[in-house]
Amino acid sequence: MSSLDTKTRGRTSRGRLRALDAYLCRREPELLRRHDGPWARAVFVDVGFGEHPWTTLESADAFRALQPELPVIGVELDAERARAAAAHADARTHFRQGGFELPLGADEPARLIRAMNLLRQGPPERVPEAHRTLGGYLLPSGLLVEGSSDPTGAILTAHLLRRPEGAEAPPTREALLFHTDFSHGFAPLLFRDWLPRDLRRRVRPGEPIHAFFAEWVAAWQEARTAGHTAPPDAFGEAALRLAARTGAVETDAWLLASGFLLWRPREGVPP
Ligand SMILES: C[S@@+](CC[C@H](N)C(=O)[O-])C[C@H]1O[C@@H](n2cnc3c(N)ncnc32)[C@H](O)[C@@H]1O
CATH class of the missing domain: 3.40.50.150 (Vaccinia Virus protein VP39)
Structure with missing residues (x-):
């Protein structure tokens, strides 16, 4: 060891x-x-x-x-x-x-x-x-x-x-x-406690992962306001809006329909 x-x-x-x-x-x-x-x-x-x-x-x-x-x-x-x-x-x-x-x-x-x-x-x-x-x-x-x-x-x-x-x-x-498989519903902050070890305690102002979640929450709220309230629908619509906001989220239909969000910033995921 x-x-x-x-x-x-x-x-x-x-x-x-x-x-x-x-x-x-x-x-x-x-x-x-x-x-x-x-x-x-x-x-x-x-x-x-x-x-x-x-x-x-x-x-x-x-x-x-x-x-x-x-x-x-x-x-x-x-x-x-x-x-x-x-x-x-x-x-x-x-x-x-x-x-x-x-x-x-x-x-x-x-x-x-x-x-x-x-x-x-x-x-x-x-x-x-x-x-x-x-x-x-x-x-x-x-x-x-x-x-x-x-x-x-x-x-x-x-x-x-x-x-x-x-x-x-x-x-x-x-x-x-x-x-997510949507069995717990959906809200972006559902993921916070299950982030990889180096990011889990970093969702706080000033950190890039906090800024990412802030954009995701805003996109999710917009999606819900526009009538996308069922969890899979809210997830997919929020992902499209988040992609438009950040240019760093994949919009592949299979990913979104299967409950996957892939954040791929051009300069890599910030440490
Ligand atoms: C919680 S289990 C995870 C099992 C499985 N990977 C999963 O995701 O369900 C963690 C296992 O990793 C083993 N483990 C922890 N650190 C390790 C390391 N550095 N190299 C190999 N195994 C390790 C532990 O002994 C334990 O059996």
Whole structure:
């Protein structure tokens, strides 16, 4: 265990990260399918799968619909959980004990690394180092997804960090993804308590994430005033208005209908 790794509770519900799987299949099919050069060996790594490896196995199923040979590696700090998960291993699915210094072989570059619900309890100051460390295992253009969700996955947010093409540089903060299944209704501030660790306490005046939420709330209030009151309708209409206000929100119809908002500021998601 390195100084970056700290023990966290390990609750895992089946289906918690299914929406994120759907997002990645829809929006990142090339990342999952790519097979040229080192990509032929490139793995999906699920860091901190929890008490049981349900979410790793669900993602393996979802991603292998696009890439049947995809190697999947579940990593867990807790040695007993890693040992127990080995009962679910097969020729393409492996479970290993380890932390942010990932237990990957030299012939196992990563195409996609997911670290969901790991950093919730630690100090926010360790987040950039965790991103840098994990990002170092990615192939250029590989993706790191790090964020939080409520226990069922009804509300989820995640940083999307991309390793730059052709550079030994740390991953860039490409976008912040928000998802809701509307089971809790909808208001932008629903996401505040489930923001990634480094942003959760930053929704206060003067911070870029506060300014973003202020725009989103204003767009949502306008949408409601215009008669879009049902949660999915209010969400979609607010997203269109927010996109017009900021120029930094995607308006793809599938995203909005599926409860995803993707904030992609040109200069990257502010720290
Ligand atoms: C709350 S569970 C999350 C399970 C699953 N990822 C999810 O989102 O439902 C967190 C798990 O991450 C593990 N963990 C915490 N820090 C870790 C690290 N640095 N490397 C690997 N696993 C870690 C904990 O042991 C725990 O089992």
